[in-house]
Amino acid sequence: MSEFTFSENFSVTEEIKSTFEVDGYIIIKSVFSQEELIKIQTAIGAKGGVREHAYDLDDGAGLKSKMALWNHPGDDVTGMVGKCEKVAGTMEKLLGGEIYHYHSKLMMKEAKTGGQFVWHQDYGYWYNNGCLFPNMGSVMIAIDKCDSENGCLQVIKGSHKLGRIDHVNVADQVMADPVRLEEVKKHLPLEYASLDPGDAIFFHCNVLHRSDQNRSDRRRWVFICSYNRADNNPYFEHHHPLYTPLKKVSNDAILTCKNVSDFTGKWFVEKSDNKTLSR
Template identity: 45%
Template sequence: MASKALSAQQISDYHRDGYIVVKDFCSAAEIDRLYSTALNDDAMRKNALDLNDQSGKKTRLSLWFTPGNDVFGYLTRSKKMVAPVNQLLDGDAPVCHFHSKLMQKEPKVGGAWEWHQDYGYWYKNQFMFPDQLMSVMVALTKANKENGCLQVIKGSHKLGRVNHGFSGEQVGADMTMVNNALQTMELIYCELEPGDALLFHSNLLHRSEANLSDGPRWSVISCYSRQSNLAYNETSTSWKTPVEIVPDDAILQWDAGSLSNNDFLAKENDPALKETGWEK
């Protein structure tokens, strides 16, 4: 699919609502290559983290920092990913890639994600500017209410950072503020077809239910920042390294290496899962 700049309306919608959905962001052939890689590359399985929700169900993710010369690296570095991010992030410094993660919600057992803002996690990395942080989720399988698609509170990014504490092994937002937001703003179920993309602000409140369906719900989420957005408690270096953009056709046409060379996150090294004192 050719890169296409976001329209003025899409940019306006993002700043008003905290998110936009771009249909058919990736082609069926691109999704086939990405999903088959996710299923078959041993590095994804060996480096997967299991995080328990409040009920004890497990959500599995594999998270890496530096985008490499593999098919997921090509997606993350593609012009069609970086160009809209550059249009939406505050500031004009180069776009950097913080991390990407493969979200793996298996049938019947895939756990929920509690209400949270991504900046509720990234605040612990001591990023300075939430308006210079955002995520792009690309659906690898169908996402709907039955299999636990993402829910967002429309416009909730304008609340600023909400206090977060621990919910199971996850970091969850203060439920008083979440319930206030739900009474004030609209709850949206972001149902996606494979290849659709959801672009959302780091302070947008979102959650997802457990996957109780018969099919998997898998997605890849790439998180971006500006080089000007300093992170004072982050040991990786990708967050301050401008993305080396590749053409969109790299996803399908370039030789792709294994993800085994990637710098995956180990659970014990994640500052978001450590106490700072303000979770109490």
């Protein structure tokens, strides 16, 4: 996997952008410091906060994961994650134009019981939300160490060039056409995105990805911010937002933000409202 390291003078170079365009993803090490991670985890666990909006996702193979999903970043600490330059600004440069916050998620695979996520493309179902072009992407930030033992992200390198693949429902998830998927795996390499806490993987919405069940003694929590290009405004209203201008904040905003527990305006999506799960 192509890896880069975050620093105070980090910028999206031609090498970084080229790697993203060829592979469909990049890993940036140490995007968040230990101090920032502690503050993010405090905000996640705050009373009435994002963790309390989590619901189970059946993996179709006997285990479950938990997910909390919200549409607008808000002005709390977790909102600063989705608005900061090192996340949103980097994705904006990778996608080649103004972006807005499509949604964020806290994905929780607990030790021993965390469910798998089947092979899919995010655009496999975002397409059905009225987004005409695959000018979209996500940033997965490791809260815990993520490796092959506790169900880290797996990606198929270069699979974003395949275009959108048809998807089918599996339990509480959406899966890429399994017959086509087997052919894809004969031609493109599978990579394991092992991440240390604070690392992030930026990936295109058409990259095929999945993760295994967590049978280990360690939990695996990740924070995912997803974005849509402003010129790709969905043509109908759905359970995620239409174009909403994103006011990016500086990289020190997480540490300076004093709002840990006011989640006004985040627009949490409950399981019954998530149309993706009913397709």
